[in-house]
Amino acid sequence: MRSLFEWVDALPSSIALRESLNAYPTMLTIHVVSMCLFAGLIAYWDMRLIGFTLKKVPVSNIPTRLFPWALTGYGINLITGALLLYSQPMRYYGNFYFWAKMALMLVAGINMFWFHYATYKSVQAWDQGREIPLNARLAGVVSLVLWAAVVVTGRMMAYSGLMPGWWNNLNIGA
Amino acid sequence: MLQSFFVWMQGLPFSAWMLEETWASPIIQCAHLVALVGFAGAVLVVDMRLLGRGLIKTPLNQLARELDRWMIWSFxxxxxxxxxQVLSTALKQYYSPFFWWKMQIIVIGLLFNFTIRRRVALAExxxxxxxxxVVGFLSIGIWTSVSVYARLIGLLS
Known part of the structure; x- marks a missing residue:
């Protein structure tokens, strides 16, 4: 894994992106704005499942009407995130919060697929009503917590001096 | 006068504590970002509805009423x-054009939201x-500009 990161780090296009004055601020700004689009909409979907808000909106309306926008935000977020990683792979390789963010995104994705292919199949039974099944509410709570953690670990990536001691002892970035 | 106010803010014991306490700034910044997500979602759901997109089967005024409190509390x-964050880095903010642009647009955004946008969203x-x-488009533009300038304070100031 390390050799892959080192190989990318030495690529001329990675160096060019890293040395560009405008690339990093531009990519990071688009990353944050697209995060607002994706995470903002997903948060209200999760809160609808939990029963915090939008209770009069049929549950099935949200995936059909809001997910295309949320996925657009996610797509832009993924592209800018990949470019940020591509431009400074060795900065992120040893960063605990980077790996924590990747792991959290993976778990959030699994939760999303599990919900979609298991719990959501019975949506017609609870679409209009206010009583959301426990499984769906749990999936909403898990998703909300996981995406919040993704946002937090994403921000924490800037604090390379605040990584856990046990992680530092592994000397991954050295 | 404004400069001396910012110098005063920077000199507060709280500002010094924020800078000295290792975890204070990261925790506050993470909470700020989570609040931003809550705010953006509440604004976007209504703005998209204003644009004729998103939750079109739900009455606009119902959506606007329900999400108004989420928007206010997120704000x-x-x-x-x-x-x-402003207190602890007051002088950095003072000398950053992005900070002033952000503040001006926030004021415009709040005035716009509580006058025109709310009236249009609650109308029949x-x-x-x-x-x-037009209102949905302007609202998205205003709040996107705020996030862009906010990000640029940290990156280019």
């Missing part, structure tokens, strides 16, 4: 988590022609 959270649908679309 309060943004303010509560944003103020300590179909009575205002193309105005809801």
């Amino acid at each position: 309060v959270a943004l303010f509560v988590t944003g103020a300590p 649908e179909g009575t205002l022609g193309h105005w809801p679309k």
Whole structure:
């Protein structure tokens, strides 16, 4: 894994992106704005499942009407995130919060697929009503917590001096 | 006068504590970002509806009423988590053009939201022609600019 990161780090296009004055601020700004689009909409979907808000909106309306926008935000977020990683792979390789963010995104994705292919199949039974099944509410709570953690670990990536001691002892970035 | 106010803020014991306490700034910044997500979602769901997209089967005024409190409380959270950051880096903010642009647009955004946007969102649908679309578009533009300038304070100041 390390050799892959080192190989990318030495690529001329990675160096060019890293040395560009405008690339990093531009990519990071688009990353944050697209995060607002994706995470903002997903948060209200999760809160609808939990029963915090939008209770009069049929549950099935949200995936059909809001997910295309949320996925657009996610797509832009993924592209800018990949470019940020591509431009400074060795900065992120040893960063605990980077790996924590990747792991959290993976778990959030699994939760999303599990919900979609298991719990959501019975949506017609609870679409209009206010009583959301426990499984769906749990999936909403898990998703909300996981995406919040993704946002937090994403921000924490800037604090390379605040990584856990046990992680530092592994000397991954050295 | 404004400069001396910022110098005073920078010199507060709280500002010194924020800078000295290792975890204070990261925790506040993370909370600010989470509040931003809450705010953006509440704004976007209504703005997209104003644009004729998103939850079109739900009456606009119902959506606007329900999400209004989420937007207000998210904004309060943004303010509560944003103020300590301004206090602890007051002089950096003072000399950053992005900070002033952000503040000006926030004021415009709040005035716009509590006057025009709210009135249009709560009006009977179909009575205002193309105005809801214009308002939705402007609202997205205003709050996107705020996030862009906010990000640029940290990156380019």
